[in-house]
Amino acid sequence: DAGVIQSPRHEVTEMGQEVTLRCKPISGHNSLFWYRQTMMRGLELLIYFNNNVPIDDSGMPEDRFSAKMPNASFSTLKIQPSEPRDSAVYFCASSSIQGSTEAFFGQGTRLTVV
Amino acid sequence: AQKVTQAQTEISVVEKEDVTLDCVYETRDTTYYLFWYKQPPSGELVFLIRRNSFDEQNEISGRYSWNFQKSTSSFNFTITASQVVDSAVYFCALSGFTGGGNKLTFGTGTQLKVEL
Numbered sequence: 001d002a003g004v005i006q007s008p009r010h011e012v013t014e015m016g017q018e019v020t021l022r023c024k025p026i027s028g029h030n031s032l033f034w035y036r037q038t039m040m041r042g043l044e045l046l047i048y049f050n051n052n053v054p055i056d057d058s059g060m061p062e063d064r065f066s067a068k069m070p071n072a073s074f075s076t077l078k079i080q081p082s083e084p085r086d087s088a089v090y091f092c093a094s095s096s097i098q099g100s101t102e103a104f105f106g107q108g109t110r111l112t113v114v
Numbered sequence: 115a116q117k118v119t120q121a122q123t124e125i126s127v128v129e130k131e132d133v134t135l136d137c138v139y140e141t142r143d144t145t146y147y148l149f150w151y152k153q154p155p156s157g158e159l160v161f162l163i164r165r166n167s168f169d170e171q172n173e174i175s176g177r178y179s180w181n182f183q184k185s186t187s188s189f190n191f192t193i194t195a196s197q198v199v200d201s202a203v204y205f206c207a208l209s210g211f212t213g214g215g216n217k218l219t220f221g222t223g224t225q226l227k228v229e230l
Contacts (some may be wrong), residue, residue, distance in 0.1 A: 001200055031216055033218055035220075038180065042220070042221075042222040042223055043205065043219065043220040043222075043223070045217070045219060045220075048216075048218070049215065050216070053216075080195060089157065093159075093218070095209075097219070101135070102149055102164050103149075103160040103161075103207075103209075104161070105151075105158065105159040107157075107158055108157060108158070
């Protein structure tokens with residue numbers, strides 16, 4: 001199994017531009033999580049899906065952030081427009097819905113907004 | 115609401131010392147899971163252990179051991195005879211089922227520095 005695959009690994013963009021982060025969860029996992037990691041705030045849960053349905057998006061910081069999971073094998077996190085304070089490492093993770101397995105994390109996307 | 119508290123922000127030890135990382139959690143769920151993850155300087159998050167709320171047996175894996183105590187809502191992690199390669203940020207996490215979903219919440223992490 002290739003694990004959780006995130007793309008791109010690094011993204012540098014200018015303020016105001018749209019940014020789309022992508023995630024392919026592990027096959028068979030039906031929970032998917034998006035986290036953001038910064039020095040100031042640590043690991044923050046932004047949103048998570050069960051069976052492709054968003055369950056809790058209370059961690060999404062602003063309307064500029066949106067996430068979708070059109071099918072069981074793909075999810076996107078979009079920031080539009082991006083701002084310098086969005087600079088962070090964004091992790092995607094997947095697990096079984098019962099929580100009885102650990103969450104497997106992707107390598108993360110390091111986003112820099114200049 | 116779920117909450118995980120790792121009060122120790124940073125710990126520095128000399129190689130071969132034993133070190134314990136503390137984790138205290140809050141949840142209203144009767145069924146939940148606790149986890150420890152390691153994040154080395156390379157940045158990836160590495161799973162270390164999972165415990166469910168019905169299993170309070172302590173666990174040992176090589177130099178690592180975990181002490182789960184429901185009475186104090188704690189899930190502490192001990193590294194015996196620490197090594198430089200143990201230097202990393204360690205996260206404690208909690209997965210519960212509040213609201214029908216399996217929300218996975220992390221603590222703020224403990225930075226462990228092991229020096230020669």
